[in-house]
Amino acid sequence: MAAPAIRTHQLTKRYGALLALDGLDLSVPAGEVFGFLGPNGAGKSTTIRLLLGLARPTAGQAWIFDTDAADVATAHRLLAYVPADVALWPQLTGAETLGLLAATGAGVDRAYRDELVDRFDLDLSKPARTYSTGNRQKVALIAAFSTRAPLLVLDEPTSGLDPLMELQFRRAVAAARDNGQTVFLCSHQLAEVEAVCDRVAILRAGRLVDVATVPELRRLHRTEVAAHFAGPAPDLHNLVGVDNVTLASGSVRFTLTGPPAPALAALAAADVTALTVREPSLEEIFLDYYGEATR
Numbered sequence: 001m002a003a004p005a006i007r008t009h010q011l012t013k014r015y016g017a018l019l020a021l022d023g024l025d026l027s028v029p030a031g032e033v034f035g036f037l038g039p040n041g042a043g044k045s046t047t048i049r050l051l052l053g054l055a056r057p058t059a060g061q062a063w064i065f066d067t068d069a070a071d072v073a074t075a076h077r078l079l080a081y082v083p084a085d086v087a088l089w090p091q092l093t094g095a096e097t098l099g100l101l102a103a104t105g106a107g108v109d110r111a112y113r114d115e116l117v118d119r120f121d122l123d124l125s126k127p128a129r130t131y132s133t134g135n136r137q138k139v140a141l142i143a144a145f146s147t148r149a150p151l152l153v154l155d156e157p158t159s160g161l162d163p164l165m166e167l168q169f170r171r172a173v174a175a176a177r178d179n180g181q182t183v184f185l186c187s188h189q190l191a192e193v194e195a196v197c198d199r200v201a202i203l204r205a206g207r208l209v210d211v212a213t214v215p216e217l218r219r220l221h222r223t224e225v226a227a228h229f230a231g232p233a234p235d236l237h238n239l240v241g242v243d244n245v246t247l248a249s250g251s252v253r254f255t256l257t258g259p260p261a262p263a264l265a266a267l268a269a270a271d272v273t274a275l276t277v278r279e280p281s282l283e284e285i286f287l288d289y290y291g292e293a294t295r
């Protein structure tokens with residue numbers, strides 16, 4: 001069987017007293033789009049630094065297609081990396097930057113690169129110092145997606161992109177998968193991860209708490225509903241998908257998973273005067289779902 005694109009065995013990183021990564025065992029098969037999620041400080045960037053050989057593990061080991069991640073010269077021929085905070089050579093234009101990155105990387109599909117420049121709507125004639133955060137990210141993404149590297153490591157790659165560009169990003173990930181490339185995507189955006197990933201690892205406080213497929217991840221979705229009413233208190237107990245009901249005088253709060261129709265029918269009888277519906281952030285979902293038990 002082909003070697004996994006990424007494998008870690010008991011990968012551990014300690015910064016003084018702080019255990020930033022605690023015995024991570026992970027295997028990402030070649031050809032998979034793999035999401036890496038977790039709240040701030042969970043250890044995602046630490047993992048990426050170890051995979052890239054930018055930091056040394058305190059214990060354990062990581063491999064990139066059977067190459068020890070510490071063998072940077074060999075491992076980096078197999079991967080392209082987009083950091084969360086893209087720094088470019090300020091005086092080089094976008095075109096010169098892409099040319100330089102192509103000369104140092106694993107080989108570039110130039111026709112596809114030109115297509116990506118068009119699709120990401122990037123003006124290559126400007127010096128990089130004039131680029132916004134989003135434009136710097138575009139340069140790094142175009143350089144990575146147009147390489148033939150079998151593994152793409154993307155750390156928060158779309159934080160500076162607008163929604164149209166986010167769509168282009170999703171298209172490029174799908175194309176990479178079609179080419180047989182492996183994508184390791186570190187993200188805070190649940191919607192993005194759901195749209196592009198096959199499987200997702202969830203990290204919390206340095207520990208792997210779950211590896212799930214995207215349909216399994218959807219179970220984490222919930223909506224928070226708050227309603228004020230003038231009529232009789234609505235009866236929301238025993239309704240499918242309704243949980244955490246808190247009733248006070250004239251108001252009710254609850255969480256909703258699945259179709260809202262039964263809850264709306266119950267609320268309709270209560271003469272609702274105000275209604276707020278909120279999607280919690282990924283951070284809130286994690287804190288709620290994985291809570292204290294996994295610390």
Ligand SMILES: Nc1ncnc2c1ncn2[C@@H]1O[C@H](COP(=O)(O)OP(=O)(O)OP(=O)(O)O)[C@@H](O)[C@H]1O
Binds near residue numbers: 018042046
């Ligand atoms: N060089 C360092 N020295 C000391 N502590 C560090 C260092 N780098 C990271 N840490 C700590 O290790 C923990 C994990 O950090 P890491 O940057 O890997 O988290 P993250 O999941 O990438 O978070 P974020 O989503 O905020 O980027 C944090 O508590 C962080 O403060």
